[in-house]
Amino acid sequence: MRIAQIAPVAEAVPPRLYGGTERIVSWLTEELVAKGHDVTLFASADSRTSARLIPSVPLGLRLAGIRDETATVLVLLNRVLRMEQEFDLIHLHTDLLQFPLFQRLAHKCVTTLHGRLDIPDRLALHHAFPDMPLVSISDSQRAPMPPHVDWLATIHHGMPERAIDLGAGGAALVFLGRISPEKRPDRAIEIAIAAGTRIRIAAKVDEADRAYFHSTIEPLLSHPLVEFIGEVDEAQKRRLLGEALALVFPIDWPEPFGLVMIEAMAAGTPVIAWRNGSVPEVIQDGVNGFIVDSLGEAVAAVDAARRMSRLAVRRAFDSRFTAGRMADDYLLAYERLLARADAYVPAAPLNVSRVGGVVAYPGAFATGFSRDDEARP
Numbered sequence: 001m002r003i004a005q006i007a008p009v010a011e012a013v014p015p016r017l018y019g020g021t022e023r024i025v026s027w028l029t030e031e032l033v034a035k036g037h038d039v040t041l042f043a044s045a046d047s048r049t050s051a052r053l054i055p056s057v058p059l060g061l062r063l064a065g066i067r068d069e070t071a072t073v074l075v076l077l078n079r080v081l082r083m084e085q086e087f088d089l090i091h092l093h094t095d096l097l098q099f100p101l102f103q104r105l106a107h108k109c110v111t112t113l114h115g116r117l118d119i120p121d122r123l124a125l126h127h128a129f130p131d132m133p134l135v136s137i138s139d140s141q142r143a144p145m146p147p148h149v150d151w152l153a154t155i156h157h158g159m160p161e162r163a164i165d166l167g168a169g170g171a172a173l174v175f176l177g178r179i180s181p182e183k184r185p186d187r188a189i190e191i192a193i194a195a196g197t198r199i200r201i202a203a204k205v206d207e208a209d210r211a212y213f214h215s216t217i218e219p220l221l222s223h224p225l226v227e228f229i230g231e232v233d234e235a236q237k238r239r240l241l242g243e244a245l246a247l248v249f250p251i252d253w254p255e256p257f258g259l260v261m262i263e264a265m266a267a268g269t270p271v272i273a274w275r276n277g278s279v280p281e282v283i284q285d286g287v288n289g290f291i292v293d294s295l296g297e298a299v300a301a302v303d304a305a306r307r308m309s310r311l312a313v314r315r316a317f318d319s320r321f322t323a324g325r326m327a328d329d330y331l332l333a334y335e336r337l338l339a340r341a342d343a344y345v346p347a348a349p350l351n352v353s354r355v356g357g358v359v360a361y362p363g364a365f366a367t368g369f370s371r372d373d374e375a376r377p
Contacts, residue, residue, distance in 0.1 A: 158326030167242020
């Protein structure tokens with residue numbers, strides 16, 4: 001099969017430092033190549049792949065200091081459109097901008113939605129483009145979406161078996177990822193202090209979260225049980241997870257998947273996770289970690305993690321979250337989409353009514369427009 005993988009432009013594929021989506025695109029691309037498929041990867045020029053690479057920008061935009069990706073993504077998508085006849089299947093990981101551009105190709109393109117879906121204005125877009133085939137990365141991610149969305153499958157992430165080896169563990173907890181209010185690093189520190197256990201905070205600080213970091217997190221870093229490391233690369237991450245007693249994942253938002261949970265599992269490190277988003281789909285309580293609802297439960301889980309078999313945690317990863325399983329699931333979704341291509345009929349235009357100065361999307365929120373708009377034909 002001739003497959004195009006369209007990556008985001010914020011990071012290289014795989015990313016040098018933080019970057020979950022780009023890491024998934026890399027693992028999927030390499031598995032598809034290993035399975036004998038003809039894969040073309042559209043990504044930044046500093047990406048590393050065994051597929052054919054079509055570079056979109058010289059460097060991942062975040063490390064280049066560029067925050068607004070819109071223009072670059074539109075140029076990238078235009079290039080994919082010009083080449084679309086070279087591909088049997090186009091797999092997009094670029095969020096939403098492709099919907100109006102690729103609508104005529106809905107019979108051969110699929111979008112994996114990697115982010116949260118409970119944002120009101122995004123629901124309006126899905127009402128406007130109901131025929132765009134989608135993949136969710138957890139069942140819980142789908143919950144806010146309108147019922148008519150064209151879901152091909154839910155496909156949980158997977159990673160190569162040798163990306164992270166089973167580690168010996170250690171005495172310290174680890175928090176890994178991003179400093180932000182919804183990730184709750186403050187709660188992770190609270191758990192560690194209440195349990196009398198050291199914690200290592202390995203996380204990047206985005207510009208949007210810098211005020212939160214300075215006001216809420218920075219004052220906590222002087223505690224003797226807390227070590228702040230900052231953003232880490234792959235080698236540092238493998239070492240941190242392999243040496244950890246447990247990963248603390250105290251999220252306060254509907255996490256679509258949480259890649260770091262399976263990275264910890266690969267190292268044999270149990271996960272102590274708050275019951276939010278995808279957590280109940282990834283964590284089997286008492287098998288590869290603990291699902292908690294309170295500080296007291298989290299502190300008790302720290303003690304229980306000391307008695308958990310790291311080999312059993314690793315086996316839970318091997319049975320459910322490998323890149324090979326992920327690639328096989330995507331190939332089934334691709335085949336399902338292509339099998340129905342002959343019967344493809346574009347969706348009917350959205351019934352949009354203007355009432356009382358708003359554009360009303362059935363089942364979605366109302367988007368305001370000006371009186372000048374109302375006067376136009």
